[in-house]
Amino acid sequence: MKKSLTLLLVMTLLISMMTGCGGTYQDSEKAAETSSSNETETTADASDEVTLSDDFTFAYQGVVTLNPILSQSGNDHNVFYLTQTQMLRYYGSDLQLDAAESYDVSDDKTVYTFNIREDLKWSNGEAITAKDFEYYLYAMLTPSMGSPAGNGWFDIKNAEAYSAGEITDWSELGIKSLDEYTLELTLEYPSDTFAQTVGTIHLYPLNQAFVEEVGDKLGSSVETMLYSGPYVITDWVLDSSMELVKNDNYWNAANSFPTKNLHFIEINDDNTKVAMFENGEVDAIERVASQYYNSLSDYLDMRSGGGFMFLWVNENGMTDEAGKLLSNVNFRKALSYGFNRIGTVAAVNSANKATDRLIDSNFLAPNGQAFVDAYPIENAPLEGDAAAATAYLQKAMEELGYADVSELPEINIVTWDREEQKILLETIIDQWKQNLGLENVVLTQYVIGTAIGAFYSLDYDIFCISWESDVLPTDIMRALMTGGEANFGIWSNPEFDALVTEAVQTLDEEKRAELSHQAEAIFIDDAGIIPLFEQGEASAIQSNVKGFKMSASSDGFQFNEMTVEK
Amino acid sequence: MRKYILRRLVISVITIWLIATCSFFLLKALPGNPFATQQLMSKEMLAKMMTYYGLDQPRFTQYLIFMKNLLHGDFGYSIKYVGQSVNGIIASTFPVSAQLGLQAYLLSFPLGILFGIIAARKRGKAVDYSLVGFSVLGVSVPVFILASLLQYTFAIKLGLFPVALWKGFSYTILPTITLAVGAVAGRTRTMRTLMLEVISEDYIKTAKAKGLSTFQIVWRHQIRNAIIPMIPSLGMEIVSILMGSFVVEQIFAIPGIGAYFVNSVQALDYTMTLGLTVFFGVFVVTANFVIDLIYGLVDPRIRVVN
Numbered sequence: 001m002k003k004s005l006t007l008l009l010v011m012t013l014l015i016s017m018m019t020g021c022g023g024t025y026q027d028s029e030k031a032a033e034t035s036s037s038n039e040t041e042t043t044a045d046a047s048d049e050v051t052l053s054d055d056f057t058f059a060y061q062g063v064v065t066l067n068p069i070l071s072q073s074g075n076d077h078n079v080f081y082l083t084q085t086q087m088l089r090y091y092g093s094d095l096q097l098d099a100a101e102s103y104d105v106s107d108d109k110t111v112y113t114f115n116i117r118e119d120l121k122w123s124n125g126e127a128i129t130a131k132d133f134e135y136y137l138y139a140m141l142t143p144s145m146g147s148p149a150g151n152g153w154f155d156i157k158n159a160e161a162y163s164a165g166e167i168t169d170w171s172e173l174g175i176k177s178l179d180e181y182t183l184e185l186t187l188e189y190p191s192d193t194f195a196q197t198v199g200t201i202h203l204y205p206l207n208q209a210f211v212e213e214v215g216d217k218l219g220s221s222v223e224t225m226l227y228s229g230p231y232v233i234t235d236w237v238l239d240s241s242m243e244l245v246k247n248d249n250y251w252n253a254a255n256s257f258p259t260k261n262l263h264f265i266e267i268n269d270d271n272t273k274v275a276m277f278e279n280g281e282v283d284a285i286e287r288v289a290s291q292y293y294n295s296l297s298d299y300l301d302m303r304s305g306g307g308f309m310f311l312w313v314n315e316n317g318m319t320d321e322a323g324k325l326l327s328n329v330n331f332r333k334a335l336s337y338g339f340n341r342i343g344t345v346a347a348v349n350s351a352n353k354a355t356d357r358l359i360d361s362n363f364l365a366p367n368g369q370a371f372v373d374a375y376p377i378e379n380a381p382l383e384g385d386a387a388a389a390t391a392y393l394q395k396a397m398e399e400l401g402y403a404d405v406s407e408l409p410e411i412n413i414v415t416w417d418r419e420e421q422k423i424l425l426e427t428i429i430d431q432w433k434q435n436l437g438l439e440n441v442v443l444t445q446y447v448i449g450t451a452i453g454a455f456y457s458l459d460y461d462i463f464c465i466s467w468e469s470d471v472l473p474t475d476i477m478r479a480l481m482t483g484g485e486a487n488f489g490i491w492s493n494p495e496f497d498a499l500v501t502e503a504v505q506t507l508d509e510e511k512r513a514e515l516s517h518q519a520e521a522i523f524i525d526d527a528g529i530i531p532l533f534e535q536g537e538a539s540a541i542q543s544n545v546k547g548f549k550m551s552a553s554s555d556g557f558q559f560n561e562m563t564v565e566k
Numbered sequence: 567m568r569k570y571i572l573r574r575l576v577i578s579v580i581t582i583w584l585i586a587t588c589s590f591f592l593l594k595a596l597p598g599n600p601f602a603t604q605q606l607m608s609k610e611m612l613a614k615m616m617t618y619y620g621l622d623q624p625r626f627t628q629y630l631i632f633m634k635n636l637l638h639g640d641f642g643y644s645i646k647y648v649g650q651s652v653n654g655i656i657a658s659t660f661p662v663s664a665q666l667g668l669q670a671y672l673l674s675f676p677l678g679i680l681f682g683i684i685a686a687r688k689r690g691k692a693v694d695y696s697l698v699g700f701s702v703l704g705v706s707v708p709v710f711i712l713a714s715l716l717q718y719t720f721a722i723k724l725g726l727f728p729v730a731l732w733k734g735f736s737y738t739i740l741p742t743i744t745l746a747v748g749a750v751a752g753r754t755r756t757m758r759t760l761m762l763e764v765i766s767e768d769y770i771k772t773a774k775a776k777g778l779s780t781f782q783i784v785w786r787h788q789i790r791n792a793i794i795p796m797i798p799s800l801g802m803e804i805v806s807i808l809m810g811s812f813v814v815e816q817i818f819a820i821p822g823i824g825a826y827f828v829n830s831v832q833a834l835d836y837t838m839t840l841g842l843t844v845f846f847g848v849f850v851v852t853a854n855f856v857i858d859l860i861y862g863l864v865d866p867r868i869r870v871v872n
Contacts, residue, residue, distance in 0.1 A: 065648040146618040148601065148611055164610065220649030238650065238658070240821035265731065267819040271714065272730045275722050279729060449598030449834040456612075
């Protein structure tokens with residue numbers, strides 16, 4: 001008996017191992033086949049009644065906290081889109097009114113007055129008033145409340161000074177609740193794009209009494225948060241799952257967010273996630289790893305923009321020799337022209353979009369064209385130009401006195417230790433080797449905390465990093481000017497600073513675009529930034545889900561019009 | 567016996583203190599800071615955050631605060647998971663890992679012993695060879711391959727079990743089997759070897775001479791003596807099993823404690839890492855302490871020597 005039992009066990013194991021090998025591709029093809037036949041079925045039955053399901057199961061990236069003051073992650077804000085109302089809100093690239101019924105802009109463009117709807121309610125029944133929005137800004141800007149993201153609001157009068165502790169009287173800020181349902185924001189300088197800023201960095205309400213009652217625990221569990229949005233969270237297991245139920249008290253519950261129950265699950269293993277999707281256990285995946293793009297190609301929803309990856313060159317270098325080499329414009333041009341961005345992106349992650357510009361291709365110029373088309377800049381062609389690159393390299397070597405590439409000093413490219421970063425940079429380094437004969441470029445990867453530490457302390461020759469595009473073309477430039485958020489003393493150009501400062505304060509759209517263009521030109525040449533690509537990602541969505549929306553340029557699970565058919 | 571226990575207790579406490587201290591200074595020696603993981607921030611913002619979390623104070627002061635809180639059993643709040651107490655996270659995830667580990671252990675312990683006995687008894691026969699072959703395979707195949715294999719075969723293709731998550735007993739079956747296979751394989755080999763060693767001992771010859779049946783010899787003498795050398799290793803086995811297998815939990819999307827061990831160091835979440843390390847340390851020390859006691863009880867010779 002025992003003998004046959006053990007033999008049986010051994011045989012089962014061996015057989016299962018054999019069935020295990022060989023079969024993945026066929027299966028995913030099968031899944032695609034059956035689903036596409038589902039597609040044709042539903043269109044054929046379009047005339048029949050389509051029953052909608054109340055449930056949507058979503059493999060999401062997870063949230064770290066529900067506390068909007070201390071949150072540092074876009075993932076959190078994706079969920080806040082569903083659980084909190086916002087003054088103004090983006091749906092794709094449309095700026096919509098949400099908590100605000102309307103808003104007025106003063107003639108000199110310095111005062112924005114928001115008229116708030118009067119029927120908004122917290123999940124505990126209390127009314128939402130202008131004071132709640134004022135308190136949110138208070139919490140974001142007051143130093144003792146510890147928010148890392150208050151700087152988004154520095155356009156408001158005295159906000160920056162208050163955040164730095166230079167002003168301590170809240171009433172000196174340009175934030176006033178004129179009455180229960182009117183919030184007035186006064187800006188530091190005139191702007192006709194502030195509404196866009198409000199929609200992008202999110203103006204949520206925050207209930208002061210509740211926050212003071214709950215204290216440090218705010219947003220750490222379902223009970224330690226109040227909800228004001230289209231959905232209410234009924235259950236949340238950290239790093240595992242979240243249950244959301246439609247909030248019937250939401251002001252627009254009748255006309256938006258048709259799906260009643262959202263079941264979010266967090267699955268960190270890409271393979272398991274895709275397996276569950278193909279099994280039909282999951283209706284959509286927020287982010288699909290690039291190696292599955294082929295097998296899930298019928299279900300992908302790709303989006304790019306909102307941020308981009310670039311090589312940031314340290315002209316001081318880690319050694320004097322490296323510094324001299326990197327300060328040489330021709331050498332930097334050689335690097336930029338010396339590889340094929342399009343090919344690189346296709347090899348690493350086809351959701352990304354190759355770029356050689358500092359400005360996001362989603363931004364529009366005043367004439368309605370894409371900004372990057374209306375204001376072109378001379379920079380490396382996206383396919384690369386090996387001949388031009390070699391010429392630049394020769395010139396650089398002549399200027400610096402090197403006879404041969406083998407004499408060039410070592411250049412360290414530093415980045416964090418994600419697999420995609422490794423593949424990306426090794427691909428680029430390899431192309432430099434092929435096209436320019438460069439053997440002196442070395443890739444160093446650190447754990448992310450250490451990598452960013454190296455960035456702050458300028459311990460690199462080239463750093464591969466990504467940055468968000470925010471609201472306007474000038475936003476990223478502001479971060480990069482002298483003393484800006486991303487500029488840790490590595491580069492300074494007074495002409496650039498002057499152009500950006502002027503652009504930010506100009507109301508004339510054309511003039512602003514022109515100034516941005518000039519600033520970009522200086523930056524690309526002088527600062528030594530080598531743009532790589534605009535970041536993209538892809539979701540996978542079952543064919544019976546309609547209206548799924550996520551946007552590269554705005555946060556949020558934008559399920560305003562999403563339905564799931566049975 | 568009392569002196570034995572007391573001495574072990576004192577050593578345990580000192581060990582835990584050493585673990586906490588070394589972890590603290592090692593962790594603080596790592597470059598970087600916990601706030602740099604999500605997105606870049608300006609120097610002023612960084613300074614603000616460091617002050618807010620008390621990280622700008624001299625290292626020794628931070629250490630004293632850490633020890634003081636530790637004595638109250640307070641591991642503090644996670645830096646990455648804003649507002650979540652470390653105690654809270656451990657309390658909600660450890661039971662999950664412990665359940666998985668315990669199930670795997672309860673499955674693998676008797677099965678491994680059984681297979682070891684069978685292999686030893688039927689030495690040289692087909693059963694022995696297949697069991698030894700199985701145990702070599704079981705020990706060599708990496709856990710993540712086994713997990714993916716079982717998941718693919720039994721959950722995806724055959725649909726017998728759920729693919730992932732942790733929502734009921736049926737969800738626990740595949741992960742338990744995954745963890746158990748390696749343990750069974752290892753224990754089979756060990757038990758077989760020990761049984762075979764014991765069989766050549768004098769007291770077995772005496773028992774045979776006395777006229778005891780094979781069953782009585784195996785049950786009364788062979789097994790008991792063979793098991794004793796395995797007991798000290800039980801301590802560490804229990805610990806590693808209960809602390810969650812990061813890989814299995816990841817593949818089966820189980821909300822256990824394993825992920826936090828790995829991610830908290832990468833994120834430089836000081837409080838979380840220290841909390842987990844001390845928790846783990848206490849666990850190891852306690853398990854070993856208990857095992858030492860059991861060992862003393864099981865084998866009277868140990869007691870006398872001490």
